Amino acid sequence: MIIRRLESASSDFRSALDALLAWEAVSDASLQQTVDEIIRRVRTDGDEALLAYSVRFDRLSATSIRDLVLSPEQLEAAYDGLPAAEKNALNVAVDRIRRYHEHQKASSWQYEEADGTRLGQQVTPLDRVGIYVPGGKASYPSSVLMNAIPARVAGVAEIIMCVPTPGGETNNLVLAAAWLAGVTHVFTVGGAQAVAAMAYGTASVPRVDKIVGPGNSFVATAKRQVFGQVGIDMIAGPSEILVYCDGKTPADWIAMDLFSQAEHDEMAQSILISEDASFLDAVEASLTKLLPTLEREVIARTSLAGRGALIHVQNREEALDLINHIAPEHLELSVEDPAALLPRIRHAGAIFMGRFTPEALGDYCAGPNHVLPTSGTARFSSPLGVYDFQKRSSLIYCSASGASELAKVASVLARGESLTAHARSAEYRILDREA
């Protein structure tokens, strides 16, 4: 069996589905302890600790923290050295991602009340953001673009990137992406030590206000640990796709869409829902036929067998229920009129609409962000966006007469809470009050 088949009509369907969806980050006590120690040492010894860890974990021959800094010139040279097709593709992606994210920019607002009281909200960018980029095989230029561009659009002045270079090997596409996306500082450090350096600052690495970007379990544990000292994005689980197809898209296309998720890693999840049982048969045949042609066949095979599913539903209502229950990271609506379904979809990270919109286009260059809530967290969270790099300050200006009326209300409520200094602070602003 290349992939399991589930029937929505069967009595154990929901429990089988929920078992398939279940995923929980393992919190390993010894990992936690290692990470705590790394953070502690970087806080205490700064650059010295950073250098020592990088030499040890990434097998570098660096002798000074300066060996772990990449200059803007080095980034530009990486870009200049790329083949024209890659340069062009990166530029198209940067332009489209920037254009989409410009729509997310929030503005300050104010309104005035009859008595002259003004209320509002001031929107400002974060000062400085840190982007973690994994090293080695999982070092993705698209990830640099998707994390850095929203920060730039938000108006963040300084973007610090940390990317480990195991064995000293750099990835030119990653450096070129950093250069195009407006990253201001690059350090070739990784792991929990990179997260600690960005969260607390060292003599060389500036302290940031928020850390974003994917990473291995050391990075994820460190991010969770420094949460509060700095902001962090979501701790991501394995990537997943849910395809809903009416059976009229070529089976090979849908099979490859499922593979594009399954090739990520063994825990990635690819699920197809359809009312058309014979279409599910056709997709299964395509999967079987195409699997041996994949470069990452072994990973995809493990992912499909362990976490994939073809689900036969009775009707569209059931499909919509399932979509909202799963709250997928990526939802592909491979149907005739996908827009008609939108009002019924309550939870999804990104919605890919129609037969010509595979997830892969969104992963790279359609414009929207590819950093999306995984493992059902689309129930309560959003794609990474400009809003993650802006924050708001409430604005309250009371006119003398406005303050006087509000103070009477505040006084009653504060006294109801036994906070009498609150009440008295308000009461000083009551006009013509008795002394």
Add this chain to the structure above:
Amino acid sequence: MIIRRLESASSDFRSALDALLAWEAVSDASLQQTVDEIIRRVRTDGDEALLAYSVRFDRLSATSIRDLVLSPEQLEAAYDGLPAAEKNALNVAVDRIRRYHEHQKASSWQYEEADGTRLGQQVTPLDRVGIYVPGGKASYPSSVLMNAIPARVAGVAEIIMCVPTPGGETNNLVLAAAWLAGVTHVFTVGGAQAVAAMAYGTASVPRVDKIVGPGNSFVATAKRQVFGQVGIDMIAGPSEILVYCDGKTPADWIAMDLFSQAEHDEMAQSILISEDASFLDAVEASLTKLLPTLEREVIARTSLAGRGALIHVQNREEALDLINHIAPEHLELSVEDPAALLPRIRHAGAIFMGRFTPEALGDYCAGPNHVLPTSGTARFSSPLGVYDFQKRSSLIYCSASGASELAKVASVLARGESLTAHARSAEYRILDREA
């Protein structure tokens, strides 16, 4: 000395200031273990565990989970029983808070490109939210309003409130506030067990998508622990105010504004900045004079002595630098033209402008939220708002010709990342491609 005095011109000023500002949540291993065990038991035993913990920790005589449910009728009765002044004050507060938060509501958007490709963002409310309300003395009706109203404005259909009732004592103002704010379910359970019940659901307590609201160290630890399973708001540190005054507001007013923060708890922080040294003398005299008149004198005295400060600066530039360095939860600009300073203020939770806008008005009824980022986290986070109860889904619809062009770009980038199933999934959508 009732409060310390700092001089910005002195050589050790920055280190003295940073020592004063320093605050870090203690993560206590035995507390963590207790909380882990409570969460584990609630996940396993559900209502039974919830009942057992409530009987034990809150000294309740409940014998069934039904004894821990408050009906809408009970909430309404609590409201009906209030004195008219309290009813009126609550209603004014609800109306003003709702009106302000309506301005925060985000809408879905879409745009179309020349080739018919459409991109956008769909905004939807969370399905179900949990609000934690502390019991006993720290049980604040204003907190119910500030947490529940933004959720209602966002369109959240179900709002679950958990409020412990130590010794069985309920707080009518809290219940009335819940009724007015549109809370749909109330359970008289508290602590880590309430957080666990809302995060994972029990037979009686529905599983929520996000948990907000303040709580003691058990609640904060539990919230941190369930983060990822559900969304949470920020883990709050002690409350703080930073007042910047030009010396022309009555000293007694400013003193009481500082007290309104200091009376919260011993760790609360009240800081005043001024260029006018004689005004700082006058405020110190007012503090000394008024302190013995406070109901919560002991708390306020400890807070001022331990964490308060009057800071003399040389000029307005220094004051603005300090404000942005501190990134205060509450910033009071008690000056002639506060609006002129706004463009220079990069980080603050809420900005109270002018001599007639003490923090207390914002705490209760001005309209903006009183749940604000503490301990310098205004560098990267925002007041609680409607945006915390809405989430976004990216929308991507590619026309056939749009997909064809994007697929060429995605193909290059995906192959650059060695993700060839991604590339092939995109390439299927290239028009007139060679087979």
